[in-house]
Amino acid sequence: MSPRLWAAGALVVLVVALIGFAAAVVPWHRAPAPRADQLAALGQLPADQVARSRAFHAELRPASYGGMVLGLLVALVLGLTPLGARLIELAGRPFGDHWLARAVLGGLAVVLVAELVSLPLAAWRHTVVARYGLSTQTWGGWSVDLLKSFGVGAVLGAIVLAGFFTVTHLAPRWWWAFGAAGAAGLVVLLSFVLPVVVEPVFNRFTPMPEGPLRTELLALADRDGVPVKDVLVADASRRTRAVNAYVSGLGPTRRIVVYDTMLTEATPGEVVSVAAHELGHAKDQDVLTGTILGALGSAIAVIALYLLGSWQWLLSLAGVESIGEPRAIGLLLAVTTVAGLIAGPAQSFVSRRVEARADTHALTLTGDAATFEAMQRRLGTVNLSDPDPPSWEHAMFASHPSTVQRMAAARAWARGDR
Numbered sequence: 001m002s003p004r005l006w007a008a009g010a011l012v013v014l015v016v017a018l019i020g021f022a023a024a025v026v027p028w029h030r031a032p033a034p035r036a037d038q039l040a041a042l043g044q045l046p047a048d049q050v051a052r053s054r055a056f057h058a059e060l061r062p063a064s065y066g067g068m069v070l071g072l073l074v075a076l077v078l079g080l081t082p083l084g085a086r087l088i089e090l091a092g093r094p095f096g097d098h099w100l101a102r103a104v105l106g107g108l109a110v111v112l113v114a115e116l117v118s119l120p121l122a123a124w125r126h127t128v129v130a131r132y133g134l135s136t137q138t139w140g141g142w143s144v145d146l147l148k149s150f151g152v153g154a155v156l157g158a159i160v161l162a163g164f165f166t167v168t169h170l171a172p173r174w175w176w177a178f179g180a181a182g183a184a185g186l187v188v189l190l191s192f193v194l195p196v197v198v199e200p201v202f203n204r205f206t207p208m209p210e211g212p213l214r215t216e217l218l219a220l221a222d223r224d225g226v227p228v229k230d231v232l233v234a235d236a237s238r239r240t241r242a243v244n245a246y247v248s249g250l251g252p253t254r255r256i257v258v259y260d261t262m263l264t265e266a267t268p269g270e271v272v273s274v275a276a277h278e279l280g281h282a283k284d285q286d287v288l289t290g291t292i293l294g295a296l297g298s299a300i301a302v303i304a305l306y307l308l309g310s311w312q313w314l315l316s317l318a319g320v321e322s323i324g325e326p327r328a329i330g331l332l333l334a335v336t337t338v339a340g341l342i343a344g345p346a347q348s349f350v351s352r353r354v355e356a357r358a359d360t361h362a363l364t365l366t367g368d369a370a371t372f373e374a375m376q377r378r379l380g381t382v383n384l385s386d387p388d389p390p391s392w393e394h395a396m397f398a399s400h401p402s403t404v405q406r407m408a409a410a411r412a413w414a415r416g417d418r
């Protein structure tokens, strides 16, 4: 059997595994609460607040979608014309055209071009977010964040590109097998490492101070049977007024993080409600599920790239001989950008179902639908979320059920509709 036939077989096996795993672990049946409940919830929100959040999103949309379209265009130009390959040759020239220099420096050059082109739109988004008072950042702080995220991306990207092209260099026929295993392993490793290595680059995390709230949160976790060593507070207020909480990491790096803004903007009861939602993620092993889905997905992506590499027409557009050579980085960017846009709605759909399950967990654990609903209203108001966004936008991009869907779910739960 040829390597290509093996790759096709492995691809089929992995796709079946991904579908089977997703079918088994994603809570597909958690459809949103009845539309009538959603509309009733919407009717009870203050009209001026709803109007303000809608005006905010209307102003944000051109910059957001413009940025998306521009990112796609840059990727297509760098990937489907010889321009990307030319850029990578230039980046590797000072190092004697060595493949490793082309891989790392060429990759950075490609990403830098894409970042610089989309920079004006990112700045435009910041002006809107700042004008509505959601961002507390000056241009200085905003620029520092931008440089930090480019730095983190550069380090991670350099590791990934150096690893990938070392494998394609050493095993030109079988790189897809090593690459797929490496990509899956990297996703698992990052799940452990990102919370403790990357998150602190952007925020300071301190244990929540002793007091009634901390005691109550730890008691809640105890009652839920979820081992939590600590509840951390992130200094999000130096960047935003938005409130949030999340759970990240696996095993010993698992932590529940509450934004400091949450402690000043929300009541203690609402913080407990949010923490109960986060405990739901921990109890249902949502981070682990996401990691396994991500690992399978990235292994599939590597093999699909390998198979796509036998498409001569695509290679000739990019002016490269093989998809496994560093000059093809632009083509890799184009293919992954398009694949990301196509996979986005499916990922969002899965995420919304998982979030709905965590909401039900919070309701069951606290038994307090009224506070849960008040918390959703608070989250929506402070974060300027559109409580009932256009359905196409919700389907394409929303990672969480909308505010009115979450309020309606609490009402249905209180009625005994579980």
Ligand SMILES: [Zn+2]
Binding pocket: 277, 278, 281, 355, 358
């Ligand atoms: Zn959640």
